[in-house]
Amino acid sequence: MSKAEILGNIRRGLKRGEASEEQKQAVLNRINQHARNLIPQRSQLSHAGQIELFIAMATEAAAELFQLNSITEVPQICATWLKDHHIDTLVTASDEAILGLDWDSAAELTCVQRVAQVGDSASLTTSFAGIAETGTLMLHSGKDSPTTLNFLPDNHFVILNRSDIVGPYEDAWQKLRDKTQGELPRTVNMITGPSRSADIEQTLQMGAHGPKDLIILLIND
Amino acid sequence: MEIKSPAFKENARIALHDVNLQKALGNLKAGFPVKRSTAVARMPEFDQLRDEGTALKNHILENLDIYLEQFEANVIKNGGHVHWCRTPDDACKKILEICKEVDAKTVTKGKSMVSEEINLNDYLEKNGVEPIETDLGEYILQLRGDHPSHIIAPAIHLNLEDVSEIFHEKHNRPKSSDPAVLMQEAREMLREKFAGADVGITGANFLVAETGSTIIVTNEGNGDLTQTLPKTHIVVTSIEKVVPTLEDMTLFLRLLARSATGQEFTVYNTLSTGPRRAEDQDGPENFHVVLVDNGRSEMVGTEFQDMLRCIRCSACMNHCPVYGAVGGHSYGWVYPGPMGSVLTPQMVGIENAGLLPNASTFCGKCESVCPVRIPLPKLMRHWREDEFAKHLSPKAVRWGIGGWAFFAKRPALYRLLAVSSNLFLRLMAGKKGRIKKIPMAGGWTDWRDMPAPSGKTFMSQYKSRKQS
Amino acid sequence: MLASEKPIQVGLFVTCLVDMFRPSIGFATIKLLENAGCNVTVPEAQTCCGQPAFNSGDKKTTQDIARQTITAFDGFEYVVGPSGSCIGMLHQYVDLFDDTDPWKARAEDLRNRAFEITSFLVDVIDFDSMLASYEGNVTYHDSCAGLRELGVKQQPRKLLANVANLSLTEMEDAETCCGFGGTFCVKYPEISNRMVENKSANVQVSGATTLLGGDLGCLLNMAGKLKRQGHKIETRHIVEVLAGMTDEPAIGDSAYELGQPA
Numbered sequence: 002m003s004k005a006e007i008l009g010n011i012r013r014g015l016k017r018g019e020a021s022e023e024q025k026q027a028v029l030n031r032i033n034q035h036a037r038n039l040i041p042q043r044s045q046l047s048h049a050g051q052i053e054l055f056i057a058m059a060t061e062a063a064a065e066l067f068q069l070n071s072i073t074e075v076p077q078i079c080a081t082w083l084k085d086h087h088i089d090t091l092v093t094a095s096d097e098a099i100l101g102l103d104w105d106s107a108a109e110l111t112c113v114q115r116v117a118q119v120g121d122s123a124s125l126t127t128s129f130a131g132i133a134e135t136g137t138l139m140l141h142s143g144k145d146s147p148t149t150l151n152f153l154p155d156n157h158f159v160i161l162n163r164s165d166i167v168g169p170y171e172d173a174w175q176k177l178r179d180k181t182q183g184e185l186p187r188t189v190n191m192i193t194g195p196s197r198s199a200d201i202e203q204t205l206q207m208g209a210h211g212p213k214d215l216i217i218l219l220i221n222d
Numbered sequence: 223m224e225i226k227s228p229a230f231k232e233n234a235r236i237a238l239h240d241v242n243l244q245k246a247l248g249n250l251k252a253g254f255p256v257k258r259s260t261a262v263a264r265m266p267e268f269d270q271l272r273d274e275g276t277a278l279k280n281h282i283l284e285n286l287d288i289y290l291e292q293f294e295a296n297v298i299k300n301g302g303h304v305h306w307c308r309t310p311d312d313a314c315k316k317i318l319e320i321c322k323e324v325d326a327k328t329v330t331k332g333k334s335m336v337s338e339e340i341n342l343n344d345y346l347e348k349n350g351v352e353p354i355e356t357d358l359g360e361y362i363l364q365l366r367g368d369h370p371s372h373i374i375a376p377a378i379h380l381n382l383e384d385v386s387e388i389f390h391e392k393h394n395r396p397k398s399s400d401p402a403v404l405m406q407e408a409r410e411m412l413r414e415k416f417a418g419a420d421v422g423i424t425g426a427n428f429l430v431a432e433t434g435s436t437i438i439v440t441n442e443g444n445g446d447l448t449q450t451l452p453k454t455h456i457v458v459t460s461i462e463k464v465v466p467t468l469e470d471m472t473l474f475l476r477l478l479a480r481s482a483t484g485q486e487f488t489v490y491n492t493l494s495t496g497p498r499r500a501e502d503q504d505g506p507e508n509f510h511v512v513l514v515d516n517g518r519s520e521m522v523g524t525e526f527q528d529m530l531r532c533i534r535c536s537a538c539m540n541h542c543p544v545y546g547a548v549g550g551h552s553y554g555w556v557y558p559g560p561m562g563s564v565l566t567p568q569m570v571g572i573e574n575a576g577l578l579p580n581a582s583t584f585c586g587k588c589e590s591v592c593p594v595r596i597p598l599p600k601l602m603r604h605w606r607e608d609e610f611a612k613h614l615s616p617k618a619v620r621w622g623i624g625g626w627a628f629f630a631k632r633p634a635l636y637r638l639l640a641v642s643s644n645l646f647l648r649l650m651a652g653k654k655g656r657i658k659k660i661p662m663a664g665g666w667t668d669w670r671d672m673p674a675p676s677g678k679t680f681m682s683q684y685k686s687r688k689q690s
Numbered sequence: 691m692l693a694s695e696k697p698i699q700v701g702l703f704v705t706c707l708v709d710m711f712r713p714s715i716g717f718a719t720i721k722l723l724e725n726a727g728c729n730v731t732v733p734e735a736q737t738c739c740g741q742p743a744f745n746s747g748d749k750k751t752t753q754d755i756a757r758q759t760i761t762a763f764d765g766f767e768y769v770v771g772p773s774g775s776c777i778g779m780l781h782q783y784v785d786l787f788d789d790t791d792p793w794k795a796r797a798e799d800l801r802n803r804a805f806e807i808t809s810f811l812v813d814v815i816d817f818d819s820m821l822a823s824y825e826g827n828v829t830y831h832d833s834c835a836g837l838r839e840l841g842v843k844q845q846p847r848k849l850l851a852n853v854a855n856l857s858l859t860e861m862e863d864a865e866t867c868c869g870f871g872g873t874f875c876v877k878y879p880e881i882s883n884r885m886v887e888n889k890s891a892n893v894q895v896s897g898a899t900t901l902l903g904g905d906l907g908c909l910l911n912m913a914g915k916l917k918r919q920g921h922k923i924e925t926r927h928i929v930e931v932l933a934g935m936t937d938e939p940a941i942g943d944s945a946y947e948l949g950q951p952a
Contacts, residue, residue, distance in 0.1 A: 004306035007461065007515045011287045014523025020288050028288045032432045032466050038274050038473040041267045058486065116504045119417045135487035144501035152446045153416075170475070174468045185433045187498055187505050188450070191491040196443040199483075200359035200375065201401040202382050203249040209358055210409060210416075211443020211490065235880050543867050547884040581878055583871025583885075584745065586838035600785075606747030615747065619873075623743055627751040631758060636737040644710055655944030656917055665876030669883040670914030673711065673942035680704050680713035684732055 035178075037171050044134040044168030051133035051168050056219070058136025062194030063207060064215045072098060072160065072220050075125075079158055080107030082216065083123055092117055092154060093125040096145035099160070117153035124150040124212075125158040129180075130173040131166040131217075137193040138217065139173050141186040148188050157212040159192075162222040223341050223369060225570050226554030230577040233552040243549050246381050250372075254540035257484025258591070265480060275477050276595045278470055279531035286522060289431045289464045290513070296434025300496025302509035310340035313514045317342060317423070317456055320510055321351050324454050326420035330412075332438060332445035333357035334425030335373050335534065336514050337458050338556045339569065342423075353423075354415050356444035358408055365392045371550030371558060374482050374536045379549050412444070422448040422506065426459035427533070428474060429511070432467040435495040436511060439478060439488045446492050455494065455506035460514045462530040474533055477593035481535035517568045525604045529564050531594040538588035538598060544581055553578055560588035560598040567605050576614055579605035637681055644675045651675075697729040698815065701763045703771035703780070703804070706738040707906040712941065715906060718933035719772045719807050725933075726817040728768075735762035739779040745872055749786065753793075756783040760796050768814065769804040772929050773905050774836020775872075780804040781839065806836055807929055808904060812845040822934035823854035829861045829898035830928070831889070831912065833905035837865055846904060846928050853931060861896035863888070870911040886915040893923060900924045900940070902931060913941040 012018055020028075044051060059066055067078055079091060093099050095114040104112055117124055126146055130139040138159055142148045151157060167173050170191075177189070196211030207213060226233060237243055262268045282289055294304040307313035321329060329346065331337065331353050343353045343364070355364040359377035363370060365388045370376030377385070385404055390397040393407055424445050426436040436457045438445045449455045465471050479485045498505030521527055539545040539559025550558035555575070557565045563578035579602035588598045609615050629636045650657050651674030659667045666672055677683065700723055708715045720730045740755035760783065763769045771777045781804060783797035811817045828850070836842035850858055869875060869885025876882075889912055893901050901916070901923055903909050913925035924940035939945050 002306075003308045003312055003515070006308055007306055007513075007519045008287045008290070010515075010519035011290075011461075011522045014519070014521070014527070015284065015287070016523060020285070024285070025288055028285050028292065028466075032292065035432075035467055035469055037469050038278070039267055039270050041265060041271075041476070043265075062486070062489070119413050137487055137491075142499075142502055142505060144503070147503040148446075148450050149504045152443050152450065170472045171469055174472070185435060185493065185495040187495055187502055189435075189493040189495075190446070191487075193487045193489050193491075196441070196489060198358045198405060198442045199253075200357070200362065200377050201385050201404060202246070202380075203253045203375065203378065204401055206401050206405045208409070209405060209442035209444065210356065210412065210447055231878065234878070238880050238884055543869070543885050543888075544878075544881055547881050581874075581881070583834065583867050583869065583874045583882075585834035585867035585871070587834070587865075587867070590838050603745065603747065606745065607749050608747070610747030610749075619746055619877075623746050623748050623751065627743055627748070627754070630737045630740070630743075631751075631754050633735045633737050633758075633762075640706070640710055647710075651944070653944060653946035655939055655947060656914065656942045663876070665879040666914070669879055669918070670886065670911065671917040671942060673910050673913050673917070674944070675711045676938055676941075677713055680709040680716040681732075683713050684716070 040169045040171060041134065046133070046168060048166070052163055052166050055131050055133040055136055055166050058133065059194070059217055060136070062136050064136065064194045064217050066217045066219060068219045068221065070221050072222070073103065075160060075218055076102050076104045076107040078218060079125060080110045083110060086156070088122040088156070091123050091125055092121050092150060094127060094146045094150055096127050098127050099125060116147040117149035119153065121154040123156040123158065124154040125160070126150050127160045129165065130176055131161045132170050132173050132191070133166055134169050135193055137191050139177070140190045140192065141177070142188045143186055148190065151190050151192065152211045155212060156214040156216065158216045158218060160218045160220060162220050164222050223338065223556060225574050227566060227570065227575040227578055228554070230552060230554055230581060233554060234548040237548040237552045242381055243379055246379050247546055247549055250375070250378055250540065251546055254484060254536070258481060258537060258540070261480040261484040261486060268480065271473065271477055272593055272595055275473055275593055276531065278473060279594050282465060283462070283522060283527060283530055286461070286464070289466060290461060292431040293429050293434060293464050296431065297496065297511055300434050302434065302496045302511060304511045304513060306513050306515070308515045310514070310516055313340045313458065313512055314342055314345040316512055317458065318346065318349050318351065320454065320456055321346070321421050324420055324508070326351055326454070328352045328354060328415070328419050329421040329423050330354050330356050330416055330419040330448045330452065331360070332422070332424035332440065332448040333360050333376070334423065334458055335370070335556060336425055336460050337423065338370060339516060340458070340514060342458065354419065356412055356416065356448055358405060358442060361408055361412065362388065372536060372539065373534055373557065379551060416447040416451050419452045421454045421456060422452040423456045423458060424449050426457050426463055427478065428471045429459060429464040430468060430471055430493070431464055433495055435493045437471060437491060437493045439475070439491050441483070441489045443490055446490055449494060450505055453506055454508040454510070456510045456512060457494070458512045458514065460516070461518050478533055478535050481537040481591070481593040521568060526564065526568060526601060528596050529601055531596055532561055533594060535593055537591040537593065541587045541591050543585065543587070544583070560602070564598060564601040564605065572605060572609055572612070573614055576605070576609045640679050641682060644679045648675050697727055699767045700728040700730050701766035701769045702730050702732045703736060703739070703763070703769055703776060704732060705771055705773045705776045705906065707910070708772060711910060712906060712927065714935055714938050715772050715927045715929055718927070718929040718935045719770070721933040721935065722807065722811065722929060723770060725821070726811060726815055731766070733762040739776040741775065741779045741872055744779065744782070753786050756786055756797065757793060760793065760800050763800060766803065768810065769800065770807055770810045772807045772927060774806045774833050774840050774842050775905050775907060777804050777806045778835040778839035806840055806842055806904065808845040808849055809840060809842050812848055818849055818852050820849060820852040820932050822932055824856045824931045824936060826900045827857050827859055827898050828900040828902050828931070829859050829893060829896040830864060831868060831901060831903040831908060832865045833903055833908045834867050836904050842904065849932055850928070856931070859896050859898050861892045861898070863892050868908045868912050870908045872907065875911060886911055890915045890919060890921070894921065898923065900926060902926055902928045904928050909941055917942045
């Protein structure tokens with residue numbers, strides 16, 4: 002059987018049989034500690050500094066970023082942006098924050114809550130965290146947040162609360178473990194800017210298969 | 223994939239004279255190394271991260287069986303399946319079996335070098351399943367019936383005109399030479415394929431033992447569409463990719479993006495943990511991990527164990543002057559450049575791939591940029607030792623070394639040999655300072671002059687100076 | 691150096707290429723070391739460092755040569771050579787022997803004493819009072835083994851900065867291999883040729899009139915290419931310039947062709 006042979010080869014190479022209970026326990030302990038490796042100084046800042054770094058890094062990664070005083074401004078900014086881009090439909094996630102939005106100010110825009118489909122032009126989701134170190138968004142799947150919304154539409158609006166910005170990735174993992182009691186959602190997406198490819202002559206082109214525009218709506222909560 | 227490594231020299235000769243290839247390779251030199259060095263300069267702790275990454279990989283390899291079993295247990299706990307495959311054939315069969323179970327007609331594929339290693343596309347096609355590559359570079363190659371020449375920039379050997387031509391031919395659209403238009407074309411062509419595929423196959427950059435997650439790192443988002451839309455997601459990966467925790471994975475992600483493309487972070491870093499949950503609105507219903515060995519487990523405990531630290535960033539080939547001169551296809555199999563020159567002999571046999579570990583000046587540039595400090599020159603030398611011990615090295619080399627060694631081990635005789643060779647070369651040069659042609663040394667004099675000795679040997683001159 | 695101090699005992703590792711092709715490099719090295727207050731000896735029992743065997747996978751022959759070299763340089767405070775590649779090889783002897791082999795400790799001892807010449811002058815004895823003068827614009831090729839195995843990068847530049855009238859212009863890709871690689875250049879001649887062509891192009895673009903380096907193997911390769919291409923650029927080993935011994939024609943040139951008395 003393949004498994005036995007593979008493990009047998011490894012153990013032969015390590016000059017031992019199956020690991021002792023002690024060895025296995027040592028590995029389990031190491032895993033359970035979630036010990037952090039070296040964390041670069043870059044993101045070890047005050048929270049205000051982390052927000053500033055997040056904005057700089059996300060912008061460098063070619064994300065568009067709007068700073069809003071309140072989540073209530075989301076419909077208006079989406080409507081304006083979409084109108085400028087001649088898009089009339091927005092597919093959204095269905096988490097509370099989004100369901101609570103008042104779209105009256107965006108009367109020309111059709112909003113639907115569902116998974117994404119081929120042909121969708123724009124989507125709106127929330128995000129779980131913003132990672133200042135590289136301007137990275139962390140999103141995860143769940144009953145209100147279909148993953149296809151993050152990848153299939155041409156343009157992706159993401160709501161991010163300033164309070165959800167952390168310094169390094171490690172803080173986001175901890176935040177996620179705290180939220181989900183250590184059980185990971187089916188998928189966790191770390192997203193840094195819009196889709197791109199340099200596969201043709203090493204020349205960078207934006208918008209390969211994922212969203213061509215990533216628009217971060219940074220909320221002063 | 224057919225092994226063309228025994229023809230390395232001939233492949234290289236053709237490559238050196240291929241004007242289009244040389245033009246394409248020029249893009250590589252001006253791109254990745256410059257970007258990497260900028261990214262590294264922005265991360266003052268980069269060398270410390272390299273040290274930690276190296277130590278962590280060593281720790282993992284010392285406990286590889288334990289971490290793999292832990293990973294497997296957690297995949298199963300999440301409702302997924304793990305399949306252990308010793309050989310490429312085992313892996314292909316298992317993948318086909320999963321495809322047949324769900325009656326798959328088409329599968330979309332994210333970029334995976336392990337799938338190249340097991341020659342998966344050919345196998346699926348022969349058995350009635352259509353594989354569709356979705357990474358832009360891989361897609362271009364599939365249309366051309368071509369193979370990757372680089373592990374992260376698969377179509378680096380092609381120029382814009384090549385892409386323009388094949389798209390025009392296969393897409394039945396007006397010919398364009400605007401990269402943006404060509405990319406949009408591929409985007410449109412693949413949209414329906416993503417949605418219509420029965421199975422999505424991706425690779426994995428790392429496997430997280432703690433959570434039973436696999437992670438893919440892509441810039442295009444094709445991998446995400448590949449693994450999210452079809453009902454079944456198959457991860458085809460290899461055993462050395464396991465890491466203990468999310469924190470440990472993070473260390474390698476910091477190293478990977480900077481070493482590979484010189485990005486601060488790759489656009490999409492996506493963790494997959496089992497199939498969709500009861501409450502999820504989308505995502506695959508079946509989640510399979512196919513763990514490929516293909517000779518890796520036999521490297522544990524040998525002088526080649528260090529190679530199992532490799533995180534497939536491509537920095538070694540991006541900086542290699544030999545790769546830069548001849549391109550990836552010259553190496554004649556799946557993995558090119560310095561890392562390929564170490565891995566290929568393991569996977570296809572040193573008798574087929576002996577020319578690869580010899581195709582290095584040992585300049586050490588590869589090792590100097592490797593994020594996990596793999597001593598690539600040393601490992602290539604180990605293959606040469608293996609080749610020498612098995613009497614596989616060319617006779618000319620063995621005899622040459624043997625004859626030279628006879629003198630080198632006998633200083634007095636060596637002096638005589640040196641004096642006579644020195645005299646011979648000076649006579650050949652005559653009044654000139656150099657020699658245009660030396661019989662038996664065409665390797666040198668076909669391309670460059672041989673500077674003549676400037677006088678008697680050092681040892682003779684030193685002796686007479688001391689005596690006087 | 692203070693007069694009261696005992697002179698440093700240095701064994702010169704000549705290297706087989708210097709012995710055969712360019713003895714002046716050996717004499718220039720001796721002159722530099724003596725100016726720096728060293729007492730230099732040239733052990734008779736040395737031949738080659740063993741790289742041809744080592745890089746061809748012939749470990750047994752390499753071990754034989756390593757033992758011979760280790761013995762030849764027993765007792766010297768330092769072992770110095772005009773080559774990063776050969777001195778780098780001496781450092782690698784350590785990897786040839788098992789931990790239980792008594793030769794391992796002797797190899798480690800040799801490694802601790804063995805230095806490339808510019809590194810020895812700068813890092814070990816902190817000697818930089820070059821009395822030389824060189825009229826010309828030079829560029830410096832960083833040979834791979836010295837650069838990456840021994841960390842030789844600033845040392846030659848620091849020493850060259852003390853040579854009167856000399857100006858240094860860095861070329862593009864100074865750290866990229868010239869394609870010599872010992873047996874590589876004859877086993878893969880076309881690839882090697884492409885690499886040395888690239889190097890030659892970078893040397894020319896730099897505008898330098900003299901190409902310097904610290905390893906004769908690379909210098910023979912680059913000089914051979916520059917000459918074959920018909921360039922006037924002179925190629926020399928750095929010690930010739932540092933020791934003020936540049937009367938002899940450059941590598942690949944001859945007194946006859948230059949119209950000088952032989």
